[in-house]
Amino acid sequence: MTTVGMTVNGDPVSVETEDRTLLVEVLRDQLALTGTHVACDTSQCGACLVLIDGVATKSCTTLAVQADGSEIQTIEGLAKDGDLHPMQAAFNENHGLQCGFCTPGMIMAGVDMVRRLGKDLDDETIRSELEGNICRCTGYVNIVKAIKAGAARM
Amino acid sequence: MANDGIGASVPRKEDRRFTTGQGTYTGDVNLAGQLHAVFVRSPHAHAHIKSVDLSEASKMPGVVAIHTGEELEAGGINHLICGWAITSKNGSGMRMGPYPPLAIGKVRFVGQPIVAVVARSRDQAEDAAEAVQIDYETLPAVTNPVDALKPDAPAIHEFEADSSVWEHGRAPSNLIFDWELGDAAATDNAIKSAKHVVKIDLVNNRVVPSAMEARAVVADYRSSDGHFTLWNTTQNPHLLRVVLSAFINVAPEHKLRIIAPDVGGGFGSKIFTYSEEVVCLWAAKQAGKPVKWVSGRNEAFLTDAHGRDHVTTAEIAFDDDYRMLGLKVDTIANLGGYMSLFASLIPTYLYAPLLSGQYVIPNIHVNVRAVYTNTVPVDAVRGAGRPEATYVLERLIEKAARELGVDRAELRRKNFVREFPYQTPVLWKYDSGNYDGLLTKALAASKWDDFEARKAEAAKRGKLRGIGLSCYIEACGVAPSSAEGGALGAGVGVWEMAEIKVNPVGTVEVLVGTLGHGQGHETTYAQIAADRFGIPIDSVSVIEGDTDKVQQGMGTYGSRTAGNGTSAVYRALDKIEAKAKKIAAHLLEASEEDITIANGEFSVSGTDRKVTLTDVSLAAYTFHKLPKDIEPGLDEKAYFDPTDLTYPAGAFVCEVEIDPATGTTEVVQFTAVDDFGNVINPMIVEGQVHGGVMHGLGQALLEEAKYDPGSGQLIAGSYMDYCMPRAHDLPKSFDHAFQKTPTPNNPLGLKGCGEAGAIGSPPAIINAITDALGTEDISMPATPEKIWRALQSAGQNA
Ligand code: FES
Ligand code: FES
Numbered sequence: 001m002t003t004v005g006m007t008v009n010g011d012p013v014s015v016e017t018e019d020r021t022l023l024v025e026v027l028r029d030q031l032a033l034t035g036t037h038v039a040c041d042t043s044q045c046g047a048c049l050v051l052i053d054g055v056a057t058k059s060c061t062t063l064a065v066q067a068d069g070s071e072i073q074t075i076e077g078l079a080k081d082g083d084l085h086p087m088q089a090a091f092n093e094n095h096g097l098q099c100g101f102c103t104p105g106m107i108m109a110g111v112d113m114v115r116r117l118g119k120d121l122d123d124e125t126i127r128s129e130l131e132g133n134i135c136r137c138t139g140y141v142n143i144v145k146a147i148k149a150g151a152a153r154m
Numbered sequence: 155m156a157n158d159g160i161g162a163s164v165p166r167k168e169d170r171r172f173t174t175g176q177g178t179y180t181g182d183v184n185l186a187g188q189l190h191a192v193f194v195r196s197p198h199a200h201a202h203i204k205s206v207d208l209s210e211a212s213k214m215p216g217v218v219a220i221h222t223g224e225e226l227e228a229g230g231i232n233h234l235i236c237g238w239a240i241t242s243k244n245g246s247g248m249r250m251g252p253y254p255p256l257a258i259g260k261v262r263f264v265g266q267p268i269v270a271v272v273a274r275s276r277d278q279a280e281d282a283a284e285a286v287q288i289d290y291e292t293l294p295a296v297t298n299p300v301d302a303l304k305p306d307a308p309a310i311h312e313f314e315a316d317s318s319v320w321e322h323g324r325a326p327s328n329l330i331f332d333w334e335l336g337d338a339a340a341t342d343n344a345i346k347s348a349k350h351v352v353k354i355d356l357v358n359n360r361v362v363p364s365a366m367e368a369r370a371v372v373a374d375y376r377s378s379d380g381h382f383t384l385w386n387t388t389q390n391p392h393l394l395r396v397v398l399s400a401f402i403n404v405a406p407e408h409k410l411r412i413i414a415p416d417v418g419g420g421f422g423s424k425i426f427t428y429s430e431e432v433v434c435l436w437a438a439k440q441a442g443k444p445v446k447w448v449s450g451r452n453e454a455f456l457t458d459a460h461g462r463d464h465v466t467t468a469e470i471a472f473d474d475d476y477r478m479l480g481l482k483v484d485t486i487a488n489l490g491g492y493m494s495l496f497a498s499l500i501p502t503y504l505y506a507p508l509l510s511g512q513y514v515i516p517n518i519h520v521n522v523r524a525v526y527t528n529t530v531p532v533d534a535v536r537g538a539g540r541p542e543a544t545y546v547l548e549r550l551i552e553k554a555a556r557e558l559g560v561d562r563a564e565l566r567r568k569n570f571v572r573e574f575p576y577q578t579p580v581l582w583k584y585d586s587g588n589y590d591g592l593l594t595k596a597l598a599a600s601k602w603d604d605f606e607a608r609k610a611e612a613a614k615r616g617k618l619r620g621i622g623l624s625c626y627i628e629a630c631g632v633a634p635s636s637a638e639g640g641a642l643g644a645g646v647g648v649w650e651m652a653e654i655k656v657n658p659v660g661t662v663e664v665l666v667g668t669l670g671h672g673q674g675h676e677t678t679y680a681q682i683a684a685d686r687f688g689i690p691i692d693s694v695s696v697i698e699g700d701t702d703k704v705q706q707g708m709g710t711y712g713s714r715t716a717g718n719g720t721s722a723v724y725r726a727l728d729k730i731e732a733k734a735k736k737i738a739a740h741l742l743e744a745s746e747e748d749i750t751i752a753n754g755e756f757s758v759s760g761t762d763r764k765v766t767l768t769d770v771s772l773a774a775y776t777f778h779k780l781p782k783d784i785e786p787g788l789d790e791k792a793y794f795d796p797t798d799l800t801y802p803a804g805a806f807v808c809e810v811e812i813d814p815a816t817g818t819t820e821v822v823q824f825t826a827v828d829d830f831g832n833v834i835n836p837m838i839v840e841g842q843v844h845g846g847v848m849h850g851l852g853q854a855l856l857e858e859a860k861y862d863p864g865s866g867q868l869i870a871g872s873y874m875d876y877c878m879p880r881a882h883d884l885p886k887s888f889d890h891a892f893q894k895t896p897t898p899n900n901p902l903g904l905k906g907c908g909e910a911g912a913i914g915s916p917p918a919i920i921n922a923i924t925d926a927l928g929t930e931d932i933s934m935p936a937t938p939e940k941i942w943r944a945l946q947s948a949g950q951n952a
Contacts, residue, residue, distance in 0.1 A: 018277075020277075028182075029184075033175070034175070034178070034179075034181075034182035035174070035175015035176065035177070036175070037179075037181075037366075037367070037418075038181075039366045039367065039368065039418075039451065040451040040872070040873050041450050041451045041452055041872070042451070042872045042873050042874050044872075044873035044874065045366065045451075045873060047366060074175065075173075075174065075175035076174065076175040076176075078174070079174050084170070084173065084174070088173040088174065089173075091169065091173050092165050092166065092169040092170065092173060093165055095165070095166065095837050095838065095840075095841050097169060097172055097173065098419070098672035098673070098674070098841060098845065099172075099365070099366070099367065099416075099417065099418045099419040099671055099672030100168070100169075100171070100172025100173075100177050100416065100418065100672070101177075101179065101365075101366040101367040101418030101419060102366050103172050103173060104172075104173075104175050107173060126881070127881040127882045127884060128881075128882050130880065130881035130882070131880060131881075131882065133880075133881070134366065134873065134878050134880065135366065136364055136365055136366050136419050136421065136845070136849070136878070137366075137419050137672045137841075137845045138841060138844060138845050138848075139841075139844035139845040139846070139847060139848030139849075139879075139884070139911075140844075140848065140879075140880075140881040140884050141841075141844040141848075141884065141888055142841060142844065143881065144881060144884070
C-alpha cells in the first residue's frame with residue numbers, strides 16, 4: 001500500500017492504494033466520484049478523461065501513484081457555485097449528449113482542446129482532435145457543434 | 155409556456171445530471187458489504203467440459219463462493235429462454251437448445267460463462283478466477299452460417315431425430331427453423347414470366363452493438379422475506395422481471411424489484427436476459443450479501459448479443475415497363491450458439507415483411523433458415539431485421555437500375571406505394587406515407603441533378619466520386635399484442651402503460667413502463683404532459699425503470715416509446731383531464747363542457763372565472779368541497795395497445811469520394827429526409843437520426859465482428875481491432891429534413907425514429923461506393939483494402 005496525496009476538485013485528499021490501482025479506480029471507488037466513466041480496457045474511448053494539472057489524461061491508463069502530488073479536476077469539479085462551465089452548458093444547448101456515458105470525457109476533451117488550441121476551433125479541428133473519444137449515440141454531429149460553441153464562450 | 159410543449163426543440167431536462175457527473179449508472183451503485191463476481195469464460199468455441207477443479211481457487215484470499223451450472227440447476231434455476239416461437243414451414247417447432255446460465259457439460263461459444271467466482275474485492279475475484287482449472291476436450295467449431303448447414307458441420311446441439319417432417323428423417327445440421335413468408339408458387343411464376351430479372355448475392359456483416367456503458371449487475375437479497383432487488387443495465391425492467399421470475403424461476407415477481415438507473419445506451423443489446431443477472435441474484439441469495447458485476451469491454455465484445463450476420467440471395471422481376479412483378483429472397487441467418495430472447499423474431503417478422511419496402515410488389519416470397527454456429531448469440535441490434543431487409547432491397551433495386559440502364563430514382567418512383575393504407579403481400583399494412591415527397595425532397599436537397607459536374611471536378615483532383623440512394627421503410631412498435639402478436643408467436647404482449655399523478659401542489663409525475671437510455675424520455679414525456687395543461691416542463695417529472703414505482707411496462711426498443719409509450723401517457727392524461735375538469739366545474743359552479751385549459755388554468759369559457767391546476771389538485775386531495783360522486787385524488791393510469799404498427803419512411807442520398815491510391819472512402823455529403831409522422835421534440839429526433847446514420851455508416855465502412863473460422867475466436871474483440879466510427883468519420887456535410895405524414899394508429903400521430911438512420915444508411919453508402927467504382931462487388935464493411943483490391947482487379951481486367 002502506498003499513500004497518494006492529491007488535490008481533487010480543489011480539495012486535498014490522501015488515499016491508501018495498491019501500486020497496481022488505477023487512478024480511475026481511486027476516483028470512482030475510494031472518492032465516490034463516479035462521473036468519470038470506464039468504457040473500454042484498451043485506452044481508446046476517452047470516457048475516463050480527467051484533467052491532471054490541467055492536461056486531459058486517461059485515468060484508466062494512469063496509476064494512482066503516478067498522480068501523487070498532482071491537481072486533479074474531474075467532471076464533478078467543473079461547475080462553479082452551481083453555474084455550469086461554458087462547455088457543459090454548450091453540450092446541453094446543442095444536444096451534444098444522449099445517454100450521457102461518454103459525456104464527461106467529451107466535455108473534458110473540449111476543455112483541453114481550448115487549452116491547447118484556443119477558443120476559435122473549426123469543425124475539422126474538433127473532429128480530428130476527438131480521435132481518442134468514442135460516442136455510440138450522437139453520431140458526433142452535435143458534439144462537434146457543442147465543443148465549438150463552448151470553446152467560443154470560454 | 156406553449157414553447158415547452160409538443161413540437162418544441164426544448165433542451166433536455168436530464169442533461170444537467172449527465173454534464174455534471176451526477177448520472178447514476180448501474181456501475182455507480184455500491185451497496186454496503188457488497189461482494190464482486192467474476193466469470194470464468196470458455197476460451198474455446200466448441201468443447202466438452204471434462205472436469206472443473208475449484209480446489210485451488212476456493213482457497214484464494216477473499217473468496218466467498220464459487221458457483222457452477224450444476225449447482226444452479228440443482229437449486230431450481232431454469233435455462234435462459236427465447237421468447238418468440240417460430241414454426242418451420244413443415245410445421246415443426248423451432249429447435250431451441252438448452253441454454254444454462256452457467257455452462258453444463260459443453261461450451262458453444264468463446265466467452266460463454268462456466269463458473270462464477272464471488273470474492274470480497276474484484277481483484278481477489280479475478281485472481282481466484284485465474285486459479286479455476288477447467289479441462290476441455292475441444293471439438294471442431296463452425297462460425298459461418300452457410301458452413302453450419304453443411305452435412306459434415308459439427309453438430310452444436312443434439313436434437314432428437316424427427317422423421318415425420320424432415321427429409322432424410324432429420325433436420326439439417328444446426329438448423330433452428332426453415333421458415334417462409336409469402337406465396338412461393340406465385341412469386342416463381344411472376345419471375346418466370348417477367349421481361350427482366352435481376353439477381354444479387356449479399357452478406358450482411360455481423361456487428362457488435364457496443365453501447366458505451368457495458369452491462370452491469372448489482373444484486374441484493376433480503377433473507378427476512380426472501381426479497382431481491384436487482385440494479386441492471388436493462389432496456390426493459392418489467393420484461394426482465396417476468397422472464398427471471400416466470401421462466402427462470404429466480405423469485406416470484408412480487409419479491410423481485412428491478413431498477414434500471416441511468417442506462418448508457420443499449421442499441422438492442424440490453425433488451426435480453428443474460429447469464430450474469432441470473433447468477434448474481436443466485437449468488438446474492440447464497441452469500442446473504444449484495445453481489446456486483448461490471449462487464450469489461452473485452453467481455454462486452456464476447457458476450458453482448460451481436461447483430462445482423464445474414465447471407466442472402468435475392469431476385470427481382472420487372473415487366474417491360476419496369477414495374478415490379480415479384481421478389482424472391484433466400485436468407486440464412488446466424489443466431490449463434492444459443493437462442494437469445496428475441497433471436498427468432500429478428501430474421502423473421504422484423505425482416506421478411508419489410509422486404510416490400512416502399513414499393514408495390516405483387517408477389518413476394520421470403521425463405522429464412524436460421525442456424526446455430528459457435529459464436530455468441532445474435533439478436534436485435536439497432537434496427538433489428540429492418541436494416542437487413544432494406545439492404546437487400548435497396549442494393550437490388552440499385553443494381554437493377556444499372557443493369558437495365560434505367561434511372562435509379564425513376565425506377566423507384568415508378569413502383570412507389572401511393573395509396574394508404576396499403577396491404578403488402580407479406581403481412582404488414584402500411585399506415586400512411588408520401589414516398590414521392592420524400593424522394594423529391596431528398597433529390598433536391600442533395601442537388602442530385604448536378605452530380606455529374608461534381609464528379610468531373612473530383613476526377614480532376616484524382617478522386618472517384620459516387621452517389622447512392624436508399625428509400626427505406628421501418629416498422630415500429632414490434633406488433634400489436636391483441637391482434638397479430640400472439641398469432642405470430644409472441645410470448646409477451648407489447649402494450650404500454652403509463653400513470654399520471656398530479657400532486658396536491660399541482661406538480662405532475664409521469665410514470666411509464668418504457669425505459670429511456672439516451673432518447674430523452676424525461677424531456678419528451680414532460681413536453682406531452684406540460685402541453686396538456688399549459689405548464690412549464692419543469693413542473694413535470696418523469697419516472698421510469700423501477701418496478702416498485704412503475705407498475706407495468708414493456709420497455710424501450712423498436713421505437714416503441716414513440717408509438718406506444720407516448721400514447722399510454724396521452725390516454726392517462728385524457729383521464730386526468732376529464733377528472734380535473736369535473737373538479738374545476740364544481741369549484742367554478744359551471745358545467746364541465748364549458749371548462750377550457752390553458753396556461754395551467756381551468757376557465758369557464760366566455761368568462762373570466764378560473765381556477766389553477768393547483769386549486770384543482772388541492773381540492774382533489776383535501777376533498778373538503780367535492781361531491782360524493784368524485785373519488786379523492788388526481789392520479790390515473792392507462793394502458794395502450796396499438797391497433798397496428800407504425801411505418802416511418804425516408805429517402806437518403808449519400809455522396810462519397812474515393813481515393814484510388816489508398817482505397818479510402820470519404821462521405822462528403824449525406825442527405826436524410828425522414829417521415830416520422832408528428833414530432834414532439836425535433837432536436838431530439840434529429841439527434842436520433844445523426845446517431846442512427848453514423849451507426850449505419852459504421853456498419854457500411856468500418857465494423858465487422860469477425861470470427862476466425864478455424865478456432866472460432868473473435869478476432870475483432872476490442873476497440874483496437876473493431877473499428878467504431880469516430881468524429882473524423884462524420885460525413886463532411888450532413889443535411890436533414892422532416893416530412894410529416896401522421897400515423898392514424900396512435901393519438902399523437904407519431905411513427906418513431908430510433909432505428910431509421912441505421913436502416914437507411916448502409917445501402918445508400920454502398921450504392922454510392924459501387925457507383926463510384928463501377929462494380930457491384932463490394933461487401934460491407936467497405937474497407938480501404940477491399941476497395942483498393944477491387945480497383946486493382948478492375949485495372950487488371952481493363
Ligand atoms: S476507459 Fe479510459 S480510454 Fe476507455
Ligand atoms: S451520448 Fe451515449 S455514448 Fe455518447
